[in-house]
Amino acid sequence: MRIDSRERFDAAVSEALAGREGHETEILVCCGTGCLANGSQKVAEAFAEEVEKRGLKAGVGLFTKKTGCHGFCEKGPLVVLQPSGVLYTKVEPRHVPDILDKTVAKGELIPRLLYKDPSTKKPVERYAEVPFYKNQTRIAMRNIGKIDPADLGDALAHGAYAGLAKALFEMTPEQVIAEVERSGLRGRGGAGFVTARKWKAARKAKGERKFLLCNGDEGDPGAFKDRSIMEGDPHSVLEGMVIGAYAVGAHEGYIYVRDEYPLAVVHLSLAMEQARQAGILGRDILGTGFDFDIRISRGGGAFVCGESSALMRSLEGKTGEPRQKYVHATERGLFDCPTVLNNVETWADVGAIIQNGGAWFAAMGTDKSKGTKAFSLVGKVKNTGLIELPMGTTLRHIIYDIGGGILGDRPFKAVQTGGPSGGCLPESHLDDPVDYEKLTEAGSMMGSGGMIVMDDRTCMVDVARYFLRFLVEESCGKCVPCREGLKQMLVIYDDLVAGRGRPGDIERIERLSAGMQLGSLCELGKSAPNPVLSTLRYFRDEYLAHIEQKACPAGICRDLTAYEILESCEGCGVCLKACPAEAITGEKKALHVIHQGRCISCGACYEVCPTDAIRFFPKAELAPAAAASRGGAS
Amino acid sequence: MITLTVNGKTVRAREGSPLLEAVRAAGVEIPTLCQHEALEPWGGCRLCLVDVTRPEWNGWAKMVVSCMYPAEEGLIVETHTERVVETRRVVLDLLLARCPETPLIQRLAREHGIEKTSYLPNPEPTDCILCGLCTRVCDHIGVFAISSVNRGAGREIAPPFHEAPPDCIGCLACAEVCPTSCIPYETSDARRTIWGKAFEMVRCPKCGKAHITKAQADFYAGRNGVPRSYFETCDACKRQEMARTFSKLSAGAVGGMETGKQGNRETGRP
Ligand SMILES: Cc1cc2nc3c(=O)[nH]c(=O)nc-3n(C[C@H](O)[C@H](O)[C@H](O)COP(=O)(O)O)c2cc1C
Ligand code: SF4
Ligand code: SF4
Ligand code: SF4
Ligand code: SF4
Ligand code: FES
Ligand code: FES
Numbered sequence: 001m002r003i004d005s006r007e008r009f010d011a012a013v014s015e016a017l018a019g020r021e022g023h024e025t026e027i028l029v030c031c032g033t034g035c036l037a038n039g040s041q042k043v044a045e046a047f048a049e050e051v052e053k054r055g056l057k058a059g060v061g062l063f064t065k066k067t068g069c070h071g072f073c074e075k076g077p078l079v080v081l082q083p084s085g086v087l088y089t090k091v092e093p094r095h096v097p098d099i100l101d102k103t104v105a106k107g108e109l110i111p112r113l114l115y116k117d118p119s120t121k122k123p124v125e126r127y128a129e130v131p132f133y134k135n136q137t138r139i140a141m142r143n144i145g146k147i148d149p150a151d152l153g154d155a156l157a158h159g160a161y162a163g164l165a166k167a168l169f170e171m172t173p174e175q176v177i178a179e180v181e182r183s184g185l186r187g188r189g190g191a192g193f194v195t196a197r198k199w200k201a202a203r204k205a206k207g208e209r210k211f212l213l214c215n216g217d218e219g220d221p222g223a224f225k226d227r228s229i230m231e232g233d234p235h236s237v238l239e240g241m242v243i244g245a246y247a248v249g250a251h252e253g254y255i256y257v258r259d260e261y262p263l264a265v266v267h268l269s270l271a272m273e274q275a276r277q278a279g280i281l282g283r284d285i286l287g288t289g290f291d292f293d294i295r296i297s298r299g300g301g302a303f304v305c306g307e308s309s310a311l312m313r314s315l316e317g318k319t320g321e322p323r324q325k326y327v328h329a330t331e332r333g334l335f336d337c338p339t340v341l342n343n344v345e346t347w348a349d350v351g352a353i354i355q356n357g358g359a360w361f362a363a364m365g366t367d368k369s370k371g372t373k374a375f376s377l378v379g380k381v382k383n384t385g386l387i388e389l390p391m392g393t394t395l396r397h398i399i400y401d402i403g404g405g406i407l408g409d410r411p412f413k414a415v416q417t418g419g420p421s422g423g424c425l426p427e428s429h430l431d432d433p434v435d436y437e438k439l440t441e442a443g444s445m446m447g448s449g450g451m452i453v454m455d456d457r458t459c460m461v462d463v464a465r466y467f468l469r470f471l472v473e474e475s476c477g478k479c480v481p482c483r484e485g486l487k488q489m490l491v492i493y494d495d496l497v498a499g500r501g502r503p504g505d506i507e508r509i510e511r512l513s514a515g516m517q518l519g520s521l522c523e524l525g526k527s528a529p530n531p532v533l534s535t536l537r538y539f540r541d542e543y544l545a546h547i548e549q550k551a552c553p554a555g556i557c558r559d560l561t562a563y564e565i566l567e568s569c570e571g572c573g574v575c576l577k578a579c580p581a582e583a584i585t586g587e588k589k590a591l592h593v594i595h596q597g598r599c600i601s602c603g604a605c606y607e608v609c610p611t612d613a614i615r616f617f618p619k620a621e622l623a624p625a626a627a628a629s630r631g632g633a634s
Numbered sequence: 635m636i637t638l639t640v641n642g643k644t645v646r647a648r649e650g651s652p653l654l655e656a657v658r659a660a661g662v663e664i665p666t667l668c669q670h671e672a673l674e675p676w677g678g679c680r681l682c683l684v685d686v687t688r689p690e691w692n693g694w695a696k697m698v699v700s701c702m703y704p705a706e707e708g709l710i711v712e713t714h715t716e717r718v719v720e721t722r723r724v725v726l727d728l729l730l731a732r733c734p735e736t737p738l739i740q741r742l743a744r745e746h747g748i749e750k751t752s753y754l755p756n757p758e759p760t761d762c763i764l765c766g767l768c769t770r771v772c773d774h775i776g777v778f779a780i781s782s783v784n785r786g787a788g789r790e791i792a793p794p795f796h797e798a799p800p801d802c803i804g805c806l807a808c809a810e811v812c813p814t815s816c817i818p819y820e821t822s823d824a825r826r827t828i829w830g831k832a833f834e835m836v837r838c839p840k841c842g843k844a845h846i847t848k849a850q851a852d853f854y855a856g857r858n859g860v861p862r863s864y865f866e867t868c869d870a871c872k873r874q875e876m877a878r879t880f881s882k883l884s885a886g887a888v889g890g891m892e893t894g895k896q897g898n899r900e901t902g903r904p
Contacts, residue, residue: 302785324677324702477764477782477789478678481721484728487787488753508752515724518697518717519680 002279004287009165016157023063026082031066034073046093068232070145071386087127088113118382135402138388139372140348144232149267152274160235163351167243168288176247182358184370189343192436201330202248205338210250213341216257217299217306220419223450225374226344230264234271240347245292253294259301303474321476322522365391369435379453380407392433410455418447420470421527423534443534459556460539465493467531482525485516497557501547551618558601562619569613575605636707653700668765675701685712735759761816768808804833804847838868
């Protein structure tokens with residue numbers, strides 16, 4: 001049925017809700033990319049089969065649905081039972097009969113499938129009590145994990161398109177922009193540009209054709225928030241875009257999806273098809289006479305294609321390379337027409353803002369950063385995954401309360417935020433509220449919300465080098481400071497970690513960084529020195545140790561680190577088995593020995609020794625003879 | 635026309651024209667390596683950086699590439715502020731590391747006080763500075779025979795699949811526009827080779843000089859709908875013929891008129 005009036009819209013929502021009333025128990029099987037990789041498709045099939053076999057379907061009002069990513073992929077496949085809210089982790093098809101017979105039929109819990117809190121070691125029964133979820137506030141991800149992304153009715157029953165109906169039936173385009181302005185919404189894709197200001201400029205710009213774009217390129221390694229949104233709740237993106245199109249007066253839109261995201265393309269396409277049939281997208285939207293349609297474009301496969309001007313070039317069918325622009329895209333963007341580009345998460349926020357009002361959104365967050373933000377928390381924390389929190393939450397809360405603290409309860413060393421061109425923040429910044437300004441002041445950035453937690457076994461020089469290696473590959477190579485600058489910066493870092501650092505290297509790094517920041521054509525080159533400068537700012541001692549003592553204080557740079565076994569060795573032989581170089585010898589229950597000539601400084605023995613009887617120290621302290629034989633052996 | 639200042643000197647410029655024109659009109663020299671007036675500006679070499687500001691920006695200035703920034707009324711342009719000069723130096727230092735043996739780069743670097751690069755000199759020296767002029771001129775002609783391939787540090791200029799480019803017409807425009815003359819070619823009355831492709835030459839029916847490849851004549855004739863013979867006649871003979879016709883037409887009126895001035899082409903090189 002095509003929805004062509006307010007009444008029809010309300011009726012469609014009521015109908016969708018009514019269709020769900022018979023469901024006494026809903027079994028939500030996570031079918032996001034993470035859980036699918038862990039076999040959740042088979043789990044979903046097993047549920048369908050078993051339910052059928054028991055003839056339960058009609059009788060008990062049982063309903064199985066496949067949802068998008070719950071953000072906790074590490075524990076997947078996840079199964080959530082509603083309305084009880086029981087969460088089961090690492091579910092396999094063989095657990096399915098038990099879940100149906102015990103939990104669904106009798107309300108009994110299955111302890112071994114429950115999530116165990118790593119700090120208390122106690123099982124947690126309900127989804128909402130898991131610390132990972134308890135501390136979140138979800139707006140952009142409001143319906144992910146709750147709805148079946150392939151079912152428009154399910155989305156409508158969960159409030160999708162209510163914001164769109166309000167915008168089209170009750171508000172003028174100017175009022176929509178004013179509401180978004182009140183919300184304080186800023187771009188979630190990188191720079192944090194004020195969204196309403198972009199829209200206003202594009203609305204004012206002259207032009208028959210205007211474009212509205214969604215940036216789903218998500219090229220940061222390890223980031224997956226935009227993928228989860230597009231896969232798990234494509235409707236939130238479409239809703240935001242139709243509202244935005246109405247606000248700026250655009251009739252054509254594109255969603256630029258990273259090439260490695262096939263499931264996102266499938267779910268978006270399906271959602272668009274269903275929305276078109278329902279009259280939510282395409283011609284005469286909701287019967288108001290407003291036209292707007294969207295096409296999907298597969299990304300160019302490079303990190304830099306996510307940059308605004310490169311993305312537009314790519315959409316025009318040219319090489320996805322940044323272009324120097326001194327005119328805003330809102331005036332001359334795609335095909336030289338006024339264009340608004342926003343990130344997936346930004347678009348997903350819009351519908352909720354219109355539905356609940358800008359003031360509601362602005363009540364969360366800090367002075368200049370409002371609302372909530374999605375983060376992907378990875379690295380050396382106990383709970384990794386995708387989370388959404390109010391802006392202004394402290395790094396400490398994120399890492400310790402949601403992330404559950406550092407793996408193995410080791411000391412925290414740094415957190416890297418903002419993707420490959422973000423920065424590393426030390427312990428002294430753990431109580432900083434996370435917002436655009438604070439992160440930038442501290443020498444990092446919000447970027448798209450990546451957070452990589454690092455423990456004491458991390459060398460900050462090596463970390464900076466890691467990001468340089470990513471960027472040197474991803475620079476498009478058009479401009480000299482970025483292309484040649486990254487190449488030379490990496491040469492300096494290769495020397496530092498190999499013990500070839502020289503006095504004056506720090507000054508060379510600083511000078512080159514300034515040249516890249518000021519001289520590069522696009523933000524990739526301008527921000528590429530961030531990992532370098534932030535590690536220099538907070539961990540300068542570590543640089544000096546590499547240069548002056550030829551030592552890696554964290555014991556990570558192999559060319560600078562040696563290992564030895566201490567007297568306290570109990571001769572358990574675990575290290576001997578772990579050593580890939582057969583560099584350890586020793587009898588059971590007797591002191592073991594590392595033969596320096598064979599040791600490749602991998603650190604495997606250090607990691608496994610149960611009695612901490614292995615220590616690392618600067619290779620420079622080794623007797624010259626041993627160092628030389630090591631050199632000869634390699 | 636609008637008015638702006640360059641290093642304190644007032645100059646007039648066409649609104650929206652690249653700042654570089656106003657800078658040069660003010661008699662100020664700044665280096666450029668990827669710019670050519672016949673081609674769209676590109677902004678890759680970053681040498682033409684300048685600081686721009688306005689009185690109402692309260693002392694805040696932004697660095698822009700003058701080959702692309704549009705001239706606007708009242709703009710205050712500074713071409714040699716400390717940070718501009720320093721950034722230009724870093725860029726030249728980096729280019730010298732890439733092209734340690736290239737005379738043009740050595741000269742520019744020296745003019746900016748750099749005798750030796752502070753970075754690792756390229757172990758495989760090249761003369762190509764990746765200014766993109768060759769590919770842009772080829773695109774501009776409408777041939778699209780060569781392009782830049784690979785991202786980042788591996789970027790290079792090459793024909794498709796590193797084979798003799800099927801579309802190349804052997805016009806030599808790329809080689810001529812190249813600021814470091816690093817595109818090798820050979821040309822004689824009989825044959826021309828460039829990018830590993832050999833071309834047959836066409837001789838001017840009037841003077842017999844080989845000035846154009848057969849592929850060029852075919853390409854131009856096909857594109858402009860002008861008879862092939864028009865392109866086969868060399869420019870010098872064409873001019874002579876035109877001058878002859880012209881002087882016949884205006885016989886008596888303009889006596890002893892000079893015929894076509896040769897080669898006034900602005901190369902755009904510093
Ligand atoms: C190298 C580079 C890569 C980028 N990649 C992305 C991306 O994958 N997704 C994204 O939304 N923005 C990306 N951006 C930022 C975009 O240029 C642009 O600012 C953003 O899409 C605007 O949307 P927003 O205002 O909603 O954040 C990237 C920027 C740079 C410089
Ligand atoms: S800064 Fe880097 S990515 Fe951006 S245009 Fe220059 S070379 Fe390309
Ligand atoms: S550091 Fe690695 S190679 Fe050396 S002894 Fe230990 S396990 Fe073996
Ligand atoms: S010689 Fe070939 S590659 Fe060079 S500009 Fe002419 S057509 Fe293009
Ligand atoms: S070959 Fe010459 S014109 Fe082409 S990019 Fe290299 S230096 Fe520039
Ligand atoms: S895919 Fe299931 S939790 Fe992420
Ligand atoms: S001449 Fe302007 S950037 Fe090269």
